[in-house]
Amino acid sequence: MSLNKKAKSRPRPPMDPSNTAKRRAARSARFSSGTDLKYQTLRKSRMKEQEAFEAQQSKHWQESTILVGTCTQMCPEFEVAERTIQKSIHPYEKHPETHQPDPEFTVKAYHRPAAGKGPILPSDVRPPAILRKTTEYLLQQVLRKHPFHEAHAFVRDRTRAIRQDFSVQSSFTNESIYCHELIARFHIVSLHELKGQPAFSSQQEIEQLSKVLYTLGQLYDYKRMKNQANRHEPEFRAYMVLLSLGDPAISVETLSWSPDLIEKPIVQTALALHSYAQRNNHTEQRFKHVDLSLISSTNTEAAPNFYTRFFKVAKGFKTTFLMACILDMFLPSLRTGALKAMKKSYLSAHANIPFSDLLRILSLPRNEELIKICKSHGLQIEFTDEQPLSVILNKRALIHDPLPEDNEYSYLANTKHPKISISNIICVASDHAKLQRRRSKKDPRKNSSSKRGSNPKIL
Template sequence: MCPEFELVEREYQNGLDSIEMDEDGHADPYKTVKAYRRSAAGNDQPLPSDVRPPPVLKETLDYLVDNVLSEYPLVKCHAFLRDRTRSIRQDFTLQNIRDITAVQVHERIARFHILCLHEMCELEEEKFSEQQETEQLRKVLLSLTEFYDDLRDEGIETPNEAEFRAYYIITHLRDNDITRQAMALPPHIFLDFHVKRALQFYGLAQRNNEIGESSSRRNKPANIEACQNYYSKFFKLIAAPDTPFLMSCLLEWHFPEVRKGALKAMNKAYLIANPGVEAEYVRQVLAYDTVKQLIEEVELYGLQIDMSLGQPTIRFGQKYHADTKSFFFAEPLSTPRPRRSMMLVEPKKSGISFRDIVNGTTSSMENNPMMQAQLQNSQLERAHSMAAINQAKRAAMEAQIKHAQLKLHQEKQAYTKAIAQAEIQAKLQAELKAKEIAAQKKAAEIQRTIEEHRRQEEIKATLKEEARIAEESRRREEEEMTMRAALAAEEERRRAEKAAAEAAEQERLRQEEQERAIARMHRQALISQLSNRWMNQLMSTVIRQASFELTSKAIQRVKNLQKKLKPWIQRARSRVEKRDEVAIARNKRWHFNMYKAGVKPWEAGNANVKGRASNILLEASVISRKAQETIKAEETALAKASWPYNGPNEAIWETENFAERIYPIIKAPMCEFEPRREDNSAKSEWQLWIHLANRQEQSAQWIQKKFGLDEEFSRRTERYKEFNITTRSITPNDNIYRKAVNELGAVIFSLSEMKRLGIDDCEKKKPTT
C-alpha cells in the first residue's frame, strides 16, 4: 500500500502517523499507506512502480474503511483517512482510469466525506475544517458525474448513479443552473426517488429575502423571485422515514441558512402588535434540538426575547424607527456553524456502524423496514407529546386570558365609580384646591429639578472615579505587559540560541547521513553493474549452448527422416515400374487385337470374341471417328464417376475411420515408447501421412472423402485415452514442422494420374550402363 522509498523517507523525516507505527514507534509495512503529495515545482512526477493499480487501490480503501475506521474514533483517524483517500483519487487520475472500480471507490469516498460533515461539524476549526471537507466532497462528486457520463457512452449503467446525482444537486442548492443539468439526465435517472427528493429540497430551500450584494458581502446567492419560503415543509420532508440518512446529513449543512431565511420571514410576517410567538413553537417548526440553541441564534440576529409570560417568547416585527417601514434584523457576515441534529438526523442512523455506512451495505433507512417503523413510532410519540404539551399550554394561556379579562372588567367598573365620585368632589372643591394644587405642582417641579441636579452631580463623580480607577488599572497593565515582554524576549532569545544549536547539530548529522547514503548507493550501483555484466555473459553462454544443441537435434532428425523415407520411395518406384510394364503390355495386346484381329473392345457383344481373325482393314477416317467416340465415352464416364458419386459403386466414396484399424496394431509399441518421450506436457500423438502429387486431381478428392479429412487443414484426429491418431495429407509444396516429423508413424504415397516429365514419381528411369 506504500512504496518502499516513501516508507523509509517518511520514517526518516518523522512523517508517519501514529496509526502507521508499530509498538516500537517504527513504520509498520502492513499499516503504512501512501500519502498524498501536491503537484508542485519541487516534486517530480511519480515513478510508474509507485503508482498503484486499481485492484491495489480498492484493497487500500478496504483496509482504511474496514480496519482503521472501525478500530479508531473518527476524531483521531479523520485527518489520516482524508489524506489517504485523496492519494487514492490522485492515483486514479494519474492513470486516467474511469471504469467500474473507479466509480465504486469514489462512491465510498463520497459517503465518508458526507458522514464527516455530520459527525464532526461541532468540533473546533483546528480539528475539523468544514470548508476543506466540502471542497473535497464536491471534487469527488464532480469526478463521479464525469465517470457516469463516460460509462454511459460505453453502454454501461451503474446501480448508485441516481443516489450520487442527488448528492451533487444538494451540494449546489443555490446554483440556478443545477435544474437545467438535472433535466439533461436520462429519464430513468431523472425519475428516480433520490433525484426527485433532491429536487424537492432544492425548491424548498430557495429564498427571496437574501441581503443584497455589497462590498462587505460579496458572492452572496441571488434572490429567487416569487419564492414561497416553505421552510416548515423543508424540515418535515427531512424527518420523513423515506429520506436517507446520508441525504439528511448533507442537508444538515444548509440548516443555518434555511433557518436564517425563515426567521427573517417570520420577523416580517408577525407584526409588533402581536404579543409574541412562543419559542417552543418556533423550535418545533425549525427543528432545533433545544430552545437554548434557538435563543442563541435569535439573539445573534438582534430579535427580542420576552420572558414576562413565564416562558421564552420571541417578539418579531421591531422597527428601526417609528416613522420607517423597514423591520430590524441584524445580518451577520457569516451564518452560524451547523450543529448535529440529534432529533431530526441522528435517529436515522439507528445504530449502523460507520463502516456499513461508507460501504453502502445498510446505509439507507428504506432498506430496513424495522428501523422505519421504529423511527415512525418515535416521531409519532414525539408529536403526541408535543401536541399534549401545546394543548396544556393553550389551556393555561386561555385560563390566564379569562382571569385577566375578568380582572380588567372589575377594575373598569371600580374606575367608573371612582370617576363619578371624583367629578362630584371636584366640582365642590375645585376652587378651594386649585391654588393648593398649583403650589404643589410648583414645589414638585422644584424638587424634581433639585433631585435631577443632584443625580447628575453623583453621576459625574462616579464617572470621574471610574476614569481614575481605569487609568490606574491601565497603567499597571502597561507596566506588567512591559515586564512580560522583556521576559518573553529574553526567553525567546535563549530559545532561538538553543534552536540554532540544535539545527546546526541536526544539519551536521543529516550531512553525515547523506554522505553515508551516497556511499552506500554508489556501492550498490557498482555491485548491480557487475551483477548485470556477469549475468549477461552467463545468459549469452547458455543461449549459445542451447542453440547448438537444438540445431544438432534438428539436423539429426532430418537425417533420420531422410534415411527412413529412402527405402519407401525406392520400393514405390519399383512398383510403379512394374505397373507401367504391365500397362504397356496390355496396350500392345489391345492394339494388336483391334488392328489385326478386328476386335472392338468399345462395342457390346465382343467381350467373348477371342482369336477371331478378320481380313478387313479399317480406314484411317473410320479409325479416327472411333477414337473420338471412345474419348467422348471416356469423358462421359469420368464425369459421371466424379465425386459425389451416386452410381452403383457408391460405397467406394463412403468415409471410413481407419484409426480404428490402426489403433490395435500400434497400441502396444506406443505404450512402450511413452516413458521415453522427451516432452510429457501433452498427450503423445501418432501420425499417418498421405502423400499427394496435387490436391486438384480426382484421386486426391477421393482420398479426402474416403479418409474423412477436413477441408481447411486436410486432416483428421481421433483421440484415445493413451494417445491420439492423426491422418493428414501433404504435397511437395507443404511446410512440415519438426513436431509433426517426430510424430510420423507411416506414409501412404498416392501416384500421379498422368505422367509429367521430370517431376512425376511414375517416370520410368532409363537403364544406366
C-alpha cells in the first residue's frame, strides 16, 4: 500500500509546449490532407446520389428500372479516394515514379454485397465499353508486364469485379460475351500454369471457371433466341463438356444444343473424350465428401472403359492446349481406372505387361513417372539390370486408389503448349492464329497434301 501511495504522489515531469504543438499540427495535417478533403466531398455527393437513386426505385421489383453504369474510368473516383485513405492501393495501381494512385492503372476491386453499405449506385458501375477496355488492360498489359504467378491474384480479383458489373446491369451485349470468354481462358490457363503453387487453390479456380462458363451458356442461349450465333461458342461449349467429365448427365444437356453446334469438330472431340472417360470401376465410398477423385465417384453403368481411345484422342491434333489444361485435372483418376480395367482383363497365368507398353498406354513420357504411379497403386515392377522390364498386373494384383499428393505426374498440356506468351494464348482468337493446336509432323493428312501429283485414296 505504501508503494502505491508513493507512486501516486510522485510528480509528473513538465510537458514541453513545443512538442505538444508539433503533435497537434501533425495530427491536423494527417486528418485534413487533400486526399481526406476529397474523400469527404465525394462521400457527401455519394449520399445525395444514393437518396435520388432510392427515390427512383419502386417498391415492386417489376417496375424498378435496370441499373445502367455511368463510371467512365476503370475504377470509380470514390473508390480510389476511399482505398487511398485505407492504404489498400495495389502496387500495380501506382504510378512508377510518384508511387501515387494513377487513374490509368487503378482498377475497381471486387466487393461482396454487405449489409449497411447501401445499394450499388450507377457511379459505381462501369458500362460495357469500359468493362471491355478494363478486361483488355488486365489480360494484355498487366500479364505482359508482370510474371503470371505474381499477377494472378490481382487479375483474378479484378475480373470478378468485371463480372459483377455485368451482372448488376443484366448485360447480354457482345462486350459481355467477349469479356467472359477471355476471363474463362484466363482461369483455364491458371489451372495449368499455377498447378502445385503453395498459394494457389485449384478448387477455387474451378469454382470461378464454372461460374464463368455458366454465364456464357446463358449469354449464348439468349443470342440464339435472337437468331444470333457467336463464332467462339463451340470452343466454350467444349470446355463446358470437359469440365463435366465425371457427370454422365451432360450428354442429356447437349440434346438441347442446335445441330450446327453439335457438328463442330471441337464439340465432337469434347463429346468423344467425355464418352471415353466414363468408367465403372470407381471405388465405392460411403460418404461423398471423402472422395479423393476429381471425377464423380458414381460409376457409369455399362461403361466400356475406353481408356486407350481416350488417351489417343487426348494426344491427337484435335485436342487443343486449353482443352488439355482441363483434361490434366482428370488424368490421375483416368489412369487409375485404366489400371483397374487391365487388372480384370489379365489372368495370373499370362505374361506380365511390358513396362514400355504400359508407358505408352497411360501416355507417360518418362519411366520415373510410371514407376511412381505403380508404387502409389501398390503394383510390383520387375527389373533387369536396374531397368524396368515389366509390371505385375493381373487379377491377383491388389490395386488401391492413391492419395491426392501422389497424383503429381506429367501433364498433357505440356506437350501442346504453343510456346507463346500467356497473354496471347488468352487474348488471340484460336481459330485465326491457330495458336492452341500443334499439328504433328507424322500427321498423314499433312504428308499426303505435300506430295505433288498424288491423289487421295477414297475408301
